[in-house]
Amino acid sequence: MSGAREQFGSRIGFILAAAGSAVGIGNLVGFPVGAAKNGGGAFLLMYAIFVVAICLPVMLAEMSVGRHARKDPLGAYRDLSNNATHWKLAGWLSIITPFMIAVFYLVITVWIFGYLYEIITGDLDILANPDTFGTFINSEKIFVYMAGVVAVVYLILQGGVKEGIEKAAKLLMPTLFIMLLLLVGFVLMQDNAMKGVEFYLVPDFSKINASVINGALSQAFFSLSLGMGIMITYGSYIDKRADVPGSAKLVALTDTAVAFTAGLMILPAIFSFDPNTNPDELSESSIGMIFTFLPKIFLALQDSIGYVGASIVAAIFFLQVFFAAITSLVSIFEVPVAALMDEKDMGRKPALFVLGVLMVVLAVLCALSFGYNAFLTEFVSYAGAKKSFFDVVYDVFYDTILPLNGFLICIFVIYRWKKHNFNKALDEGAENYKGSFFEKYVDVSVGTFIPVILLLVFINTVAVKYFGHSLFG
Ligand code: PHE
Numbered sequence: 001m002s003g004a005r006e007q008f009g010s011r012i013g014f015i016l017a018a019a020g021s022a023v024g025i026g027n028l029v030g031f032p033v034g035a036a037k038n039g040g041g042a043f044l045l046m047y048a049i050f051v052v053a054i055c056l057p058v059m060l061a062e063m064s065v066g067r068h069a070r071k072d073p074l075g076a077y078r079d080l081s082n083n084a085t086h087w088k089l090a091g092w093l094s095i096i097t098p099f100m101i102a103v104f105y106l107v108i109t110v111w112i113f114g115y116l117y118e119i120i121t122g123d124l125d126i127l128a129n130p131d132t133f134g135t136f137i138n139s140e141k142i143f144v145y146m147a148g149v150v151a152v153v154y155l156i157l158q159g160g161v162k163e164g165i166e167k168a169a170k171l172l173m174p175t176l177f178i179m180l181l182l183l184v185g186f187v188l189m190q191d192n193a194m195k196g197v198e199f200y201l202v203p204d205f206s207k208i209n210a211s212v213i214n215g216a217l218s219q220a221f222f223s224l225s226l227g228m229g230i231m232i233t234y235g236s237y238i239d240k241r242a243d244v245p246g247s248a249k250l251v252a253l254t255d256t257a258v259a260f261t262a263g264l265m266i267l268p269a270i271f272s273f274d275p276n277t278n279p280d281e282l283s284e285s286s287i288g289m290i291f292t293f294l295p296k297i298f299l300a301l302q303d304s305i306g307y308v309g310a311s312i313v314a315a316i317f318f319l320q321v322f323f324a325a326i327t328s329l330v331s332i333f334e335v336p337v338a339a340l341m342d343e344k345d346m347g348r349k350p351a352l353f354v355l356g357v358l359m360v361v362l363a364v365l366c367a368l369s370f371g372y373n374a375f376l377t378e379f380v381s382y383a384g385a386k387k388s389f390f391d392v393v394y395d396v397f398y399d400t401i402l403p404l405n406g407f408l409i410c411i412f413v414i415y416r417w418k419k420h421n422f423n424k425a426l427d428e429g430a431e432n433y434k435g436s437f438f439e440k441y442v443d444v445s446v447g448t449f450i451p452v453i454l455l456l457v458f459i460n461t462v463a464v465k466y467f468g469h470s471l472f473g
Pocket of ligand 1: 021022023024025026027101105222223224225328329331332
């Protein structure tokens with residue numbers, strides 16, 4: 001649309017919105033379980049190093065490209081490369097990736113919303129039955145819940161950057177922090193909680209191998225919402241006076257702090273339910289944990305605090321995950337919306353409508369691919385396994401392509417946009433950054449080893465996922 005580009009109203013608004021994107025389902029469940037299974041404190045240390053040494057520089061690249069171009073990712077790649085065709089391809093990837101991730105993330109958010117609703121209406125006992133999840137995801141109720149989630153996302157996004165995204169983040173994120181702290185406090189008071197804390201924090205370096213390292217880096221990368229065009233798009237809504245490096249550091253810190261704190265909630269809860277839990281046997285998938293394992297743990301609380309008490313704790317947990325998911329969903333859906341608005345000069349509401357319809361159609365196809373429809377359930381097969389439509393979207397867009405997008409943005413800023421322009425853009429509004437050690441580090445790393453590492457992770461993931469072979473033995 002012509003006219004001034006929308007902007008975040010304050011620095012804290014931008015930071016909360018970007019942190020809202022970064023804090024998602026992965027932080028609250030995937031990270032703690034992954035850490036506990038893969039070396040505890042040793043994993044945490046490695047993860048923290050990856051966040052600072054690899055992810056933060058990539059976040060700076062994304063935010064500064066967005067802020068400088070003041071465009072959606074496609075427009076940013078195009079304008080800063082003087083219309084080079086191959087860079088437009090990278091731009092397209094940065095729009096298609098978030099759109100497809102939004103599709104399957106919508107499906108998971110719908111399940112969370114459904115579980116929340118059913119807990120509030122008194123059905124925690126039903127959800128705690130391990131067979132419920134399978135029936136739940138194939139029931140027609142899903143479409144009602146989907147309408148609910150789509151309405152919430154629409155309501156937020158139609159308000160625009162300041163009145164929609166920023167306002168929602170300012171409300172949801174602090175509430176999420178409070179709920180998380182409440183739950184941590186409650187869980188730590190349960191019997192055997194400390195056993196869980198021990199498992200989470202005591203380092204076991206013998207667990208660290210090439211695939212754990214690869215996994216930790218991928219987890220850090222996607223947890224910070226990198227490679228999805230989000231930080232380019234959100235960066236395009238801040239002005240030249242904003243301090244990009246300072247804000248990015250706070251976003252990374254918030255995201256990591258929430259993931260770390262979530263571990264103090266999830267592991268003690270698991271161990272107080274069963275002090276003899278062997279974390280190696282816990283499911284790696286966040287989905288299994290959230291929808292089958294945790295409801296059982298919540299229900300067991302009824303022995304000490306009664307059914308209503310147990311339902312309240314479960315509801316707070318699901319509300320917290322729902323808030324985390326909504327702010328991520330909003331951020332990722334904003335990318336194609338911004339692209340349609342910028343590239344086709346469309347208004348916000350028509351863009352939301354067109355993309356919303358398309359997203360719902362694809363999300364319905366995903367929702368039907370858990371056994372409801374045979375064709376979608378056994379869509380393709382690779383690496384010796386049958387894959388559903390949902391699996392394909394998940395594998396390709398969530399699990400594979402992000403490091404490739406990260407590789408592309410690094411090469412782009414240093415070799416196409418050029419290092420001195422990238423540096424100048426980062427210096428703007430950032431007094432403390434100029435001449436700092438971190439500036440020198442970013443200067444060297446983004447053009448050298450960071451893209452090399454990201455490319456290796458990408459190639460290895462393709463080899464493992466689609467061909468069943470690992471580069472690292
Ligand atoms: N960081 C998010 C998470 O942990 C990743 C994400 C962002 C996913 C936006 C979807 C949309 O879940």
